[in-house]
Amino acid sequence: MSSWLWNWTPWINPPPPPTTLERARAHIRSYDPLKLVANVFAAGLVTSLGLGAYYKRFLKRIPTAGYVTPNMITGRRVIKGVVTRVGDADNFRIYHTTALHTAIPTTEQELRNQTIHVRLAGVDAPEGPHFGHEGQPGYEESMTGLTKLVLGRTVYCELLGKDRYGRIIAMAYLRDPRFIYLIRHRKCVSLKMLQLGLAVTYEGKDAKYGDYTKEEFMHHEKVALSKRLGIFKDGPLLETPAEYKRRCAKNGEVAGGEAGNDETLG
Structure with a gap:
């Protein structure tokens, strides 16, 4: 087998x-x-x-300038908001918006204590009439120009500091600077004010210029002066906003625009 x-x-x-x-x-x-x-x-x-x-x-929405932390400033955080009020020729208030907060209040009562007071970085505009003293020449023109630029519009504010009045010093843009790599396409509000001859370069000790330099700002100011634009229509200013404020301080007056706290209306 x-x-x-x-x-x-x-x-x-x-x-x-x-x-x-x-x-x-x-x-x-x-x-x-x-x-x-x-x-x-x-x-x-x-x-x-x-x-x-x-x-x-x-x-998370930031209701007022008081909620802006030092870390937000040192990190140069960019916040988005809608301008609800132009308080002076170089500052305004924004209602901070997020993906969860897109509706903008429309009444004064709803806006109370709900807006961030922003001071435009790097520029100084003519002072308006405050506390019984007359405003500077060119104030109305600058105020109108800033209002046309930003009121009711969405702005992107790069947080750079706080001034002595508690306002946020910010470089404001009409386009999101985080996603636009070419600086000229960001539509910087401060630069636009200089280019239109509606402000001068701010040179105080707390001056902030963000991604720009003081020299860039002064260049745009000089170009506007050479073209006699805006507040330079009659030539160089007889008194700059900084000189005006120093004179008011010397006389015991208060100057500096809408330097109110966040209790004021939006």
């Missing part, structure tokens, strides 16, 4: 491969329960912290 008959074994079908559910169960059973709980907890904590940070930066 052939030897292969003695070595023959009957065919046995191999066991079916484990199902996905069975593999998952086996994988879970291989874990240490305490380690599994710890990993789940850690993942949840990291997710919560990440969502919290995202909410604070992108979804």
Whole structure:
């Protein structure tokens, strides 16, 4: 008899491969329960912290300048808002908007204590009539120009500091500067005021110029002066806004525009 008959074994079908559910169960059973709980907890904590940070930066609304933290300023955070009021020729108020807060209040009562007072960085405009003294020549023209530029429009404010009145010093743009890499396309409000001859370069000790330089600002001011634009229609100013404020301070008067707190209307 052939030897292969003695070595023959009957065919046995191999066991079916484990199902996905069975593999998952086996994988879970291989874990240490305490380690599994710890990993789940850690993942949840990291997710919560990440969502919290995202909410604070992108979804939480900043009601007033008092809520702007030093970290926001040192990080030069950019916030988006709609201009609800132009208080003077170089400052305005914005209602901060986020993905969760897009509706803009329309009444004075709704806007009270809900706007951020912004001082345009790098520029100084003629002072208006305040506290019983006359405004400077060119104030109305500058005020009208800034109002046309920003009132009711969305602006992007790069936070650069706070002044002694508690206003936020910011470089304001009509386009989001975070996504426009060519500076000339950002539509900087301060530069526009200089180019139209509606302001001069601010040179105080707290001057901020953002991504620009003082020399760039002064160049645009000189060009406007050479073209006799805006407040330079009669030539160089007889008294700059800074000189005007120093004179008022020397006489015991208060100058500096709408240097109010956040209790004032939006």
